[in-house]
Amino acid sequence: MEKSAVFHRPGDNFSYLIEDRTIQIRLKTKKSNIKSVKLIIGDPYIWEDGEWQFSELPMTLVSKDDLFDYWEVDVFVETRRLRYGFKLASVDEEAIFTEKGFFNTAPVDSDYYFCFPYLHKQEIFNAPDWVKDTVWYQIFPERFANGDPSINPKNVRQWNSEPPAINNFFGGDFTGITENLEHLTDIGVNGIYLTPVFKAFSNHKYDTIDYMEIDPQFGDSESLKKLISECHNRGIRVMLDAVFNHSGYYFPPFQDVIKNGENSPYKDWFHIHDFPVQGGQKPNYEAFAFVDSMPKLNTANPEVKKYLLDVGMYWIKEFDIDGWRLDVANEVDHEFWREFRTAVKEVKKDVYILGEIWHDSMPWLRGDQFDGVMNYPFKTNVLNLLAKNNITSIQFMENISKVYYSYPKNIFDYTFNLVGSHDTPRILTECNDDINRTKQVYTILLTFMGSPCIYYGDEIGMTGDLDPGCRKCMDWNTENHDSELKEHIRALISLRKKEKLLANDGSVRFLFPEVENGIFGYRKFNNNKSVIILLNPSITKQAFPLEKHINYQVLYSSEIEMEPSEINLGPDGFCILSYSH
Structure with a gap:
């Protein structure tokens, strides 16, 4: 028995409440090393004859990765208190694993065991329930549709008249989005994620000038309110994007610091190393990366904090938005996000708070900060398998298991899954224009655990390389649309809405x-x-074994052959089956 590989810790993704009196407990062991695990459980205060009283409950081997096995069990706790340990068996050895280490026999003192002191119902991870049933559609407003030419920015280009660049404008606006909402409802989308819409210098708007003002090239308050109202009338939620890690170069407080130096009342709004302020390749102030046009905000400063919290509340109060997507969220201090959550949830209890974090995000997902994070590891593994062909399906399953079991199940249900965005090549381009591979990518995206997001235009087969190539104008000429891909996405979304197990109901086994x-x-x-x-x-037809005497129903598939004991899938094929227990 490889004891050094056995791992558990109370809390986070290893023990957590899933219902009022039910907790899910996990254990990690060396791959293929442990044959069985039983959970030792009992109330810490129930003793007889000087010995702690406990029972045993078998755990299930639920998955594996390249190094570890994952074991899991759900426990109903009548008394709301729990002490627990693990009885492990390998081929030739048994051991008891507790908080205080390994033992040959189960200790009779409850103090030796892991502790869940009390199951507080209010500590169940609490995110907006509607997110689990949402299919998002990300819109880069400048490039979606030009509905009001009267507000075009200076030197606007004719729609789709030239390739996208870092500094050209085509006049996309709120009216253009409102006029094309039927396109979204047609494919089944019920959530819109807008990249920043606040006044900014660039076409991407991540360099904010004024967090309280709509960029005039997109419209005004009335046109945004109309967009959100029309969305809500169609059952579509709206999420805005905000950058609280840094401002833009032309943010008035930063301009004041440039002008007045140490005498500026805003000097502590930023992280200035010395004066005068100097930009360049390595500015003498903190910035996003070393980009001198994006100075980092000091979110520990009370004035900055109040300003940004007011921003967070204002757009909910005035425009009834349903969510905040928070850019570079991992570089902002945890205390700020705790206060941000409290502030915005007081205005709208079920507002969705989504953090942009590319790495292990557990520290932000303990119920006091975010409701979800952008699931980039999901994207990476899906594309590595189906687009880049640099991992095998076994490696994919091992990698995705590692990602999934890094979080509690009831947190993963709210993760924001994506396969493309304004920062990445378009999915069809990633798949080398292979429509069947692209359809497989969407089959996973729209049936996996979490809340999926489609990048505008990907559903009609638009192509493009890295930024700025992925930011082309939306092509509204239906003759150019890939109807096969669009219909595939429409079918998957429709099926997801009808069959809740394809969304986030129930449990999963890989x-x-x-x-x-x-x-x-x-x-x-x-x-x-x-x-x-x-x-x-x-690229060849393959078979997968099926259990006999089960009445399988094919919900949706590519070309397949069903036999009593197996199913044959054609090259780059997919299949969704269901059966009753």
């Missing part, structure tokens, strides 16, 4: 390939029903 690059997938299930998603990443 289905590992039987051969190196074989068919893989996952089973999503509850007490009554299972739904299986299968994909063939190979």
